[in-house]
Amino acid sequence: MPSAIYAAFFFTVAMLVTTAYFLLGGLPLLILQHDEPLDARFVRGFFNVYYKAAFWVALCASASYALWGQWAYAAGAAAMAAVSTALRKRLVPAMEQLGSQIEARNGGAVQRFRRVHATALLVNLAQLVVLVWGLIALSRSL
Template sequence: MLANLAPFATIVILLVWMGFFMFGSLPLMILKHDTSLDARFIRGLFDVYYKAVMVTAGAGALAHAAAGRPVIAFGMAGVALIAFISRRGILSRMDRLRDAMTATDTGRIRQFRRLHVWGMVLNVAQLCVVCVGLVKAL
């Protein structure tokens, strides 16, 4: 029973985190991204999301590998890897922009918003791939 429960639980938790981020970050697009507080909040949300996905997908990869499901384990490891790379890339760029950004610096504000959108698009694409992959693998 536990051999089936742990892999299933990791999938559910991963989908919850991805869905939460998708629906939670979309309303934040109304922010102007022009203050340090806005930028810090958005950056913090991305940080929590990436850490949660890395841990959940990593645990899912191990659980599925132990349950004898190598295809799903490989997919979960891929999700964890994409979250790791995205966290390093997107958050470092957000930090650089946030440190140099002022309320009147439209160029950097626009770049920060693009990073926000890019992170959201990447999450939605990954969520779609996970869902389609699960349907095909199970």
């Protein structure tokens, strides 16, 4: 068994922790009314940090799986990194724009911001489910 398995294990656990932590941390933020610009700025910053962390952890997991020779899992982790990048480029600017609209007291902006926030959490949940499913499949193949 190559030593890359240890790095793959470490970064897989890091992906699980990162994804679960931000899911559980972002869920209570839905309680916020989002009617203050500070709320929107905080939530936007929260997801910006998550997407950056998720990208780097998934990229390292992908590299470690590739070194181990588990190409399907390397591709899966690379896909997680790509999804994190795409979401960061799409959702964070949308949150920023909606935060500006909230500051300008645009009535529908709060609802749209909450919808974007909830969508980000649902995607995060889907990523967590895929990670756990992948780990179960990997454990069965070893």
